[in-house]
Amino acid sequence: MAAVQLESRTRYFQPRRLGHVNLWVKSIPVSEDFYHTRCGLTVEFTEPDLVASFLGTGATPHDLGMIQVTNGVDRYGRNGLLQLPGTIGRDVGLNHLAWELENEAALVEAYRNLKADGIATDITVDHQVAHSVYIFDPDGNYNEYYCDTVKNWQSVLKGPMDLITSHWDPLAETPFTEGRYDEAPEWHVVDSAPLHPRRVTHAVLQTPKLDALRDFYTRISGLRVVTEEEGACFLGGSLSGYPYNLVLVPADKPGYHHVSFELKDEAELEKSLRRLHTAGVKVEGETDLPWKRSLFLRDPDGLLSEWYVRRAAPRTLAARGALSLARAV
């Protein structure tokens, strides 16, 4: 019976889009300064007791979260929640990818179906502006599936906060059915920074198990395969304003490659390059391809980020020349 049920369930979560990326960092002050003063992300709120900071463009409650590595020591949220066991976050890199769902009913239904089918989930939490369910993918990348619970999140989270997160029981109450994401967000710009990003759009993961990850991100995450090219798999949520939100790239070793932020237009990208040069920020590389123009930066922990504009010509990855597949997608 169980096998029949599994086969009939083709998708669990059904995200709208990638809401944010969360990184493990060595030092919050150092990384926060880099992403704010260099990259132009606004510090929306911080959580000093969790050693965490949340930065964004206004598109979602935050585009980029960062938590200082645990060094093997447990860190607790509200009401005794073991939020960050010392077994995770021992090194810098990806903490999680966060997927925005339509509403709480969709999140709870996916959670119920996973339980019914015997698929393990990790913690379920209340972030005060979101409810979340967490799961690891087959490579050990951590994923958060969340619904916004407060439309005006800035009325709840602003500046330094006491501990934010507590346990949440997805089955305790009748879930709400309306979308509480902000459909007309105000764009937050850091005028003094060289970069003025509009929004986070996608992340790139490398994997030696592309088939297993494609299965996870389509069946469990509920993303759709937009296209596959040169072995790379492009996946998207349901929101049409994003061509894709995740790219899986075949590689010998698993790992997070980079996060990508969209800039306003080509003129803005060229101005950004000049401002980065003036500010003495090293650009790790540029792409100038028929389908995109971009620059890459390495943060103080060595983590890569891309700042780009999309171009109209169709993508032809075979024409990328010496550029690596992970940077060309």
Ligand SMILES: [Fe+2]
């Ligand atoms: Fe998150």
